[in-house]
Amino acid sequence: xxxxxxxxxxxxxxxxxxxxxxxxxxxxxxxxxxxxxxxxxxxxxxxxxxxxxxxxxxxxxxxxxxxxxxxxxxxxxxxxxxxxxxxxxxxxxxxxxxxxxxxxxxxxxxxxxxxxxxxxxxxxxxxxxxxxxxxxxxxxxxxxxxxxxxxxxxxxxxxxxxxxxxxxxxxxxxxxxxxxxxxxxxxxxxxxxxxxxxxxxxxxxxxxxxxxxxxxxxxxxxxxxxxxxxxxxxxxxxxxxxxxxxxxxxxxxxxxxxxxxxxxxxxxxxxxxxxxxxxxxxxxxxxxxxxxxxxxxxxxxxxxxxxxxxxxxxxxxxxxxxxxxxxxxxxxxxxxxxxxxxxxxxxxxxxxxxxxxxxxxxxxxxxxxxxxxxxxxxxxxxxxxxxxxxxxxxxxxxxxxxxxxxxxxxxxxxxxxxxxxxxxxxxxxxxxxxxxxxxxxxxxxxxxxxxxxxxxxxxxxxxxxxxxxxxxxxxxxxxxxxxxxxxxxxxxxxxxxxxxxxxxxxxxxxxxxxxxxxxxxxxxxxxxxxxxxxxxxxxxxxxxxxxxxxxxxxxxxxxxxxxxxxxxxxxxxxxxxxxxxxxxxxxxxxxxxxxxxxxxxxxxxxxxxxxxxxxxxxxxxxxxxxxxxxxxxxxxxxxxxxxxxxxxxxxxxxxxxxxxxxxxxxxxxxxxxxxxxxxxxxxxxxxxxxxxxxxxxxxxxxx
Amino acid sequence: xxxxxxxxxxxxxxxxxxxxxxxxxxxxxxxxxxxxxxxxxxxxxxxxxxxxxxxxxxxxxxxxxxxxxxxxxxxxxxxxxxxxxxxxxxxxxxxxxxxxxxxxxxxxxxxxxxxxxxxxxxxxxxxxxxxxxxxxxxxxxxxxxxxxxxxxxxxxxxxxxxxxxxxxxxxxxxxxxxxxxxxxxx
Ligand code: FES
Ligand code: FES
Numbered sequence: 071x072x073x074x075x076x077x078x079x080x081x082x083x084x085x086x087x088x089x090x091x092x093x094x095x096x097x098x099x100x101x102x103x104x105x106x107x108x109x110x111x112x113x114x115x116x117x118x119x120x121x122x123x124x125x126x127x128x129x130x131x132x133x134x135x136x137x138x139x140x141x142x143x144x145x146x147x148x149x150x151x152x153x154x155x156x157x158x159x160x161x162x163x164x165x166x167x168x169x170x171x172x173x174x175x176x177x178x179x180x181x182x183x184x185x186x187x188x189x190x191x192x193x194x195x196x197x198x199x200x201x202x203x204x205x206x207x208x209x210x211x212x213x214x215x216x217x218x219x220x221x222x223x224x225x226x227x228x229x230x231x232x233x234x235x236x237x238x239x240x241x242x243x244x245x246x247x248x249x250x251x252x253x254x255x256x257x258x259x260x261x262x263x264x265x266x267x268x269x270x271x272x273x274x275x276x277x278x279x280x281x282x283x284x285x286x287x288x289x290x291x292x293x294x295x296x297x298x299x300x301x302x303x304x305x306x307x308x309x310x311x312x313x314x315x316x317x318x319x320x321x322x323x324x325x326x327x328x329x330x331x332x333x334x335x336x337x338x339x340x341x342x343x344x345x346x347x348x349x350x351x352x353x354x355x356x357x358x359x360x361x362x363x364x365x366x367x368x369x370x371x372x373x374x375x376x377x378x379x380x381x382x383x384x385x386x387x388x389x390x391x392x393x394x395x396x397x398x399x400x401x402x403x404x405x406x407x408x409x410x411x412x413x414x415x416x417x418x419x420x421x422x423x424x425x426x427x428x429x430x431x432x433x434x435x436x437x438x439x440x441x442x443x444x445x446x447x448x449x450x451x452x453x454x455x456x457x458x459x460x461x462x463x464x465x466x467x468x469x470x471x472x473x474x475x476x477x478x479x480x481x482x483x484x485x486x487x488x489x490x491x492x493x494x495x496x497x498x499x500x501x502x503x504x505x506x507x508x509x510x511x512x513x514x515x516x517x518x519x520x521x522x523x524x525x526x527x528x529x530x531x532x533x534x535x536x537x538x539x540x541x542x543x544x545x546x547x548x549x550x551x552x553x554x555x556x557x558x559x560x561x562x563x564x565x566x567x568x569x570x571x572x573x574x575x576x577x578x579x580x581x582x583x584x585x586x587x588x589x590x591x592x593x594x595x596x597x598x599x600x601x602x603x604x605x606x607x608x609x610x611x612x613x614x615x616x617x618x619x620x621x622x623x624x625x626x627x628x629x630x631x632x633x634x635x636x637x638x639x640x641x642x643x644x645x646x647x648x649x650x651x652x653x654x655x656x657x658x659x660x661x662x663x664x665x666x667x668x669x670x671x672x673x674x675x676x677x678x679x680x681x682x683x684x685x686x687x688x689x690x691x692x693x694x695x696x697x698x699x700x701x702x703x704x705x706x707x708x709x710x711x712x713x714x715x716x717x718x719x720x721x722x723x724x725x726x727x728x729x730x731x732x733x734x735x736x737x738x739x740x741x742x743x744x745x746x747x748x749x750x751x752x753x754x755x756x757x758x759x760x761x762x763x764x765x766x767x768x769x770x771x772x773x
Numbered sequence: 774x775x776x777x778x779x780x781x782x783x784x785x786x787x788x789x790x791x792x793x794x795x796x797x798x799x800x801x802x803x804x805x806x807x808x809x810x811x812x813x814x815x816x817x818x819x820x821x822x823x824x825x826x827x828x829x830x831x832x833x834x835x836x837x838x839x840x841x842x843x844x845x846x847x848x849x850x851x852x853x854x855x856x857x858x859x860x861x862x863x864x865x866x867x868x869x870x871x872x873x874x875x876x877x878x879x880x881x882x883x884x885x886x887x888x889x890x891x892x893x894x895x896x897x898x899x900x901x902x903x904x905x906x907x908x909x910x911x912x913x914x915x916x917x918x919x920x921x922x923x924x925x926x927x928x929x930x931x932x933x934x935x936x937x938x939x940x941x942x943x944x945x946x947x948x949x950x951x952x953x954x955x956x957x958x959x
Contacts, residue, residue, distance in 0.1 A: 083866060083867075083869070084866075084869070086874070087866045087871075088858065088866065089874075090871055090874030090877050091849065091858060091862040091865045091866055091871070091874075091877055091878075091881060092809070092849055092850050092852070092853050092858060092862060092878075093808070093809025093810070093811075093848060093849035093850045093877070093878035094809065094850060095874055096808065097808075097811070097875065099802075099808070099812075100802075100808035102806055108803075177792055177795075177803075178795075178799055178803060179792045179794045179795060179799075180792070183794075250924055251873070251875075251924055252811070252813045252819065252821055252873065252875040252876045252922065252923065252924045252925070253811070253813070253873065253875040254812070254813070310873075310874065311873060312811070312873045312874070312875025312876075313872070313873040313875060313924050313925055315924070343812070345815060346813070346814040346815065346816065346818075346819075543873055544871075544872030544873030544874065544925045545872070546872070667869050668869065668872075670869075671869050671872055671925075671927060671930060672872070674926060674929060674930075675872055675925045675926035675927065676926070677926070678926030678928060678929075679924075679926055682926075702814060702816055702818060703813075703814050703816070703818035703819050703922060704816065704818050708922060708924060709926070709928075710919045710920075710921070710922055710923075710928070711914070711915040711916070711918045711919045711921070711928050711931070711932070712915045712916055712919040714915070714926070714928040714929060715911075715915070715929075716929065717926075717928075717929050718929070
């Protein structure tokens, strides 16, 4: 069943927009709480070893300090199976920057001064933080993120490469990357025994957390397990979230640290906001990748072999295996295909999700390799991709629910002025600048995760409230869910109020995998239909009905992915190598677009992050200390205004008949996928220099 | 060491006693519960904490509150007049110049301060004529707002909002995107 068109498809302004532009929107730290205590963490200054002594005496003597908590004082957690969350449970140090203590004080200044006075002595062990493809100890994980098999092997890649008329066999690398949402990870924790927000009976320990998270429910269930509480005695509140891009998709150590610290001052809220510097060791990151891509093709460019083999790191403390090569399994038709993931477990912080895990780094390697193949075959890169369109998903053999990559490429080529691209690299010049155009394909899977429930209530006077514990991290979910509910209830947009961002609301899956609109939205559609089914169009005030997200049988029968074509123009100063990107255009096929205004922002936001990945971002690990040395915005550069000139996105008007009641496949991540490759390919077209290692910096272009 | 100071914040006198190490940002957020300015880095590197201090835009995380005794501080919240958002705030809404909204109060204060600087004729790094009045084209806007990071990547919409907001007169030249040499090329 599809929903009536009306609000869905209209460019509704953000429902929370006014609160955001005036600054009255209260993020986790901003929530007014009575009598707060300020927490300042103490971090390990070695990358591996043991804490042998801690002297908190000087710290405790600072005026206003309430407690110094280390592994000696901290309460024992009920569940330490997740080693990242086993905070202050032992003397072991697994990476530099790990929490070894926390200081609580009446003011932030006192807490910070005292944290600096905590003396920690270590028994240091040799550490290993360096990723290389030829290093010992690489292993095959049981599965990679998303539950995919680590390796696939179809046909005979080696024989096909041997026999191919044209081949590409190259190594591509991407660096350690950091999500860096603008709002640092924050948890304000308070233990009570039945306070206003916590509810419940007296004498029962209850934890309330004002948190910056992409999923209030997953934080609640995880912390309940870790602290040994029934989930209903943990409440997580997070209506406003200052970005996340995956790093707030799962609880991290600071959530547990805030909970542990707050035990020292029961009844008082403990405010813990990571600093920007601390985020580089404690808020997740994207692993560096070393990707070997092999392509074999006939002289006509038709692929006979695709191999994508990746070496990347994880933390010795906890495994996270980025699915970098998974996209190569479905992208192009080739009878012989191989993908592989090998991990090195290093003494590094715990990696986790960062926007489009897998596809974002993987499509740098794959799509630059495709550009190299086009060059080797003397084919236009758009044409090369069109020639390698698979009829069905090469991996599963399933039909596509809608694969319109070639339309995106052709539409983009026409809009972007692709015919102006110089056929011979390095031959187009404008004054001091070398001008080049590049293209890359992008894709992202359609995910819809089970576990969401929505409840619709009638408030009287024509007004409805829709409740679901979802999250809007800047995606526009608040607005989009309001639109979906209005259409499903067949009422005006203004008649619906959506409540999200609180674990007291019905369960919702995490805002991740570009799955929110499809997952939560279909639960809302089902709840609205249940409501109308029960009460018709004249409900009594107080009427309420709920529904779980319905199953999605088509997801089993079809290969469902969004696609896109990314175009970039670059200008390279011939004397200095300075790289500018005056234009980017993305053309996407993502099913139905629920809100063109917020969707465009998501697409161009992803593309902008892709530009940043292409030219600016690189985390530098000092292997002598295990420290990310460029751990702030002065050293770890992200794109700013001056870097971003004209980034635009358009999309095909369509509806995926198999993608649930909304026909929408999700848009949050695809914008970053392929964008760095499009820029790298444009740099090659401008200069003739092929850069295979991100970021692309001027020194690489000056030969 | 503690000190007693009075800040005039968004039109109200706010006396406060604080540790002399307290930044203006922390004084606003932790002592006065004025949370419209945000803390993105605490090191002057992101612009999220931008406020107008005696009419000039500043990153409030790099200023000690004690140095601001008697000063006038305007935050994004204070730009609202009689319930009406400031024209720059309206333009941000119109152009969807934000997503998560965390950098937004800082972007808006920075933009309001920047427009004043332009009006006063302050040149920037990309201003060609250092003596004449400044024409606020896209390149000028981008240059002058580059101290305000937005990880959501709302930059093009923010520039569109300010273009909208600042393009009243006909004679203002729109943009200088193509260099003369590029035109000569074709
Ligand atoms: S918080 Fe002040 S500049 Fe970042
Ligand atoms: S709107 Fe999210 S950082 Fe700018």
